[in-house]
Amino acid sequence: MASLTIRKLDDDLKQQLRLRAARNGRSMEDEARQLLKSAAGESSEMAAPARPTAPPPSALPATAERTATVPSANGRRIVLIIGGGIAAYKSLDLIRRLRERGAKVRVIMTQAAQQFVTPLAASALAGEAAFTDLFDPASEFDVGHIRLARDTDLVIVAPATADLMAKMAHGLAGDLATAVLLATNAPVLIAPAMNPAMWRHKATQRNLARLAADGVVTVGPNAGEMAESGESGTGRMAEPLEIAAAATALLGSVLPATPGPLAGKRVLVTSGPTHEPIDPVRYIANRSSGKQGHAIAEAAAKAGADVILISGPVNVPDPPGVTVIKIESARDMLAAVQAALPVDVAVLAAAVADWRVAHEGAQKMKKTGKGTPELTLVENPDILATIAKSKTNRPALVIGFAAETETVIEHAKAKLARKGCDWIVANDVSPQTGIMGGDRNTVHLITQDGVESWPPLSKTDVAAQLVARIGKAFSSEVGTGSR
Ligand SMILES: Cc1cc2nc3c(=O)[nH]c(=O)nc-3n(C[C@H](O)[C@H](O)[C@H](O)COP(=O)(O)O)c2cc1C
Numbered sequence: 001m002a003s004l005t006i007r008k009l010d011d012d013l014k015q016q017l018r019l020r021a022a023r024n025g026r027s028m029e030d031e032a033r034q035l036l037k038s039a040a041g042e043s044s045e046m047a048a049p050a051r052p053t054a055p056p057p058s059a060l061p062a063t064a065e066r067t068a069t070v071p072s073a074n075g076r077r078i079v080l081i082i083g084g085g086i087a088a089y090k091s092l093d094l095i096r097r098l099r100e101r102g103a104k105v106r107v108i109m110t111q112a113a114q115q116f117v118t119p120l121a122a123s124a125l126a127g128e129a130a131f132t133d134l135f136d137p138a139s140e141f142d143v144g145h146i147r148l149a150r151d152t153d154l155v156i157v158a159p160a161t162a163d164l165m166a167k168m169a170h171g172l173a174g175d176l177a178t179a180v181l182l183a184t185n186a187p188v189l190i191a192p193a194m195n196p197a198m199w200r201h202k203a204t205q206r207n208l209a210r211l212a213a214d215g216v217v218t219v220g221p222n223a224g225e226m227a228e229s230g231e232s233g234t235g236r237m238a239e240p241l242e243i244a245a246a247a248t249a250l251l252g253s254v255l256p257a258t259p260g261p262l263a264g265k266r267v268l269v270t271s272g273p274t275h276e277p278i279d280p281v282r283y284i285a286n287r288s289s290g291k292q293g294h295a296i297a298e299a300a301a302k303a304g305a306d307v308i309l310i311s312g313p314v315n316v317p318d319p320p321g322v323t324v325i326k327i328e329s330a331r332d333m334l335a336a337v338q339a340a341l342p343v344d345v346a347v348l349a350a351a352v353a354d355w356r357v358a359h360e361g362a363q364k365m366k367k368t369g370k371g372t373p374e375l376t377l378v379e380n381p382d383i384l385a386t387i388a389k390s391k392t393n394r395p396a397l398v399i400g401f402a403a404e405t406e407t408v409i410e411h412a413k414a415k416l417a418r419k420g421c422d423w424i425v426a427n428d429v430s431p432q433t434g435i436m437g438g439d440r441n442t443v444h445l446i447t448q449d450g451v452e453s454w455p456p457l458s459k460t461d462v463a464a465q466l467v468a469r470i471g472k473a474f475s476s477e478v479g480t481g482s483r
Contacts, residue, residue: 018222018242075263075304076153076251076321078103079184081177082122084112085159086227087193087237092117094158095125097244106148107131110164110177134176145176149183153321154251157181159193159237162204168216169207185318187250188216191243195226196233219246260304261471267305268343268395269297270350270383272312274330278375279361283328287436288351290314292401295463296347297322303467308343310336312350330356330380337383341393345470348384349401349425356380388420397473399466402426403436412446423447425466445469 017028078098082091098105107122107130114132122130134145157164164177173179181188198204199221220238271293275283290311297309298319307322310333318324327333330352355377365373384400398421402412405428412426424446429436441462445452454465
């Protein structure tokens with residue numbers, strides 16, 4: 001039986017096959033298999049292709065036609081870091097390919113990248129100004145590099161130079177690109193591009209292995225002619241279509257490829273405890289871990305929502321695909337919640353302290369030998385009631401949480417009426433339940449229509465079930481309250 005080795009095909013044919021495979025989201029081997037099957041008449045794909053074939057980029061039809069058929073990046077946010085390699089020009093096309101797939105693309109260019117392509121060209125293609133400087137006063141007044149790192153679903157580095165790979169592998173953060181790469185929780189996809197000798201070098205291969213161990217995903221490099229005359233070997237950057245295909249695949253593995261039930265909705269979630277300062281080193285807190293609130297934020301993001309999570313001090317990781325704002329006190333939390341409005345849904349799951357001390361010490365309080373200090377408590381703002389009773393910008397659906405230690409349902413029903421919210425998720429947080437800080441929860445959902453008691457579930461499942469209910473409420477416009 002004859003065998004076919006893709007590696008041995010001529011470069012032009014390999015290139016056609018690579019593009020076609022990228023276009024159809026298949027490996028080159030699968031694409032070749034598919035073509036052979038079609039040619040042998042076992043499939044009707046040749047006659048009536050189920051997916052578009054892959055002509056060279058220059059021959060692709062107009063954008064409007066193409067967007068209907070390309071795999072979707074579904075409104076996802078991508079930071080594209082362009083490194084200083086000769087392949088930087090291809091990254092301009094990559095911006096277009098990603099935007100065709102529905103992605104919002106923000107571009108960061110290294111100093112060296114700007115020797116190859118201009119920030120103006122990248123900005124024009126991305127539809128917003130490219131970022132170039134870590135110490136830019138216009139974007140760093142609110143620590144913009146951390147925002148860039150957090151407000152994204154994926155970071156792509158293309159071309160990933162030998163230099164950038166080395167810096168990433170060693171955790172350097174001396175410029176905007178590397179600082180964002182070190183600060184991000186989003187998945188990272190790199191498209192290396194360099195001279196074959198640089199690629200083969202033990203240092204580069206060591207860095208590649210280190211990056212793979214850190215969870216960085218690589219596309220390419222490909223073999224073939226290099227831009228430098230007379231050079232060939234492995235080191236060509238993957239084609240923009242291949243990178244775009246790898247990006248959508250990676251996004252699809254962490255986030256849904258099709259619009260979820262909350263696509264287009266803006267969801268605000270609060271989570272964790274608040275810390276109410278007594279003096280610069282002491283505070284009043286509670287045992288909330290943030291596990292339930294964070295799980296709800298993650299589930300809402302998976303359902304396609306644009307999610308803002310306002311979190312008190314917690315030890316759980318930031319959920320992927322979510323904008324996280326970290327605060328300390330109840331007053332900070334209220335200010336952050338109000339700044340996040342308008343939203344469609346507010347899920348106020350944080351365990352906000354009811355009280356704070358009336359007079360916070362400016363310096364650490366000292367023992368005086370004259371007895372103990374008297375701490376007078378004053379009430380904190382009621383975030384749930386403030387948002388639920390707000391005359392302007394009230395979310396269509398306001399969901400509160402009631403953590404009780406006795407007569408859970410009765411207290412929660414009273415809270416629903418008193419606070420003016422639409423739903424309450426009530427649970428028994430008595431120490432013997434293990435719910436505070438634990439991984440499981442037993443909740444009752446109280447709506448205007450009655451009480452639903454859910455079985456004991458993991459906090460992730462409670463979150464998924466709650467998000468499904470929110471989706472249902474919006475699809476039928478039922479249960480979003482009487483307002
Ligand atoms: C003409 C020219 C082409 C270059 N092409 C590449 C390349 O393809 N890949 C690479 O790793 N470095 C390449 N370099 C070297 C990088 O530009 C250099 O290492 C730079 O410091 C990379 O900066 P950056 O990683 O911050 O973008 C090239 C340099 C020049 C002058």
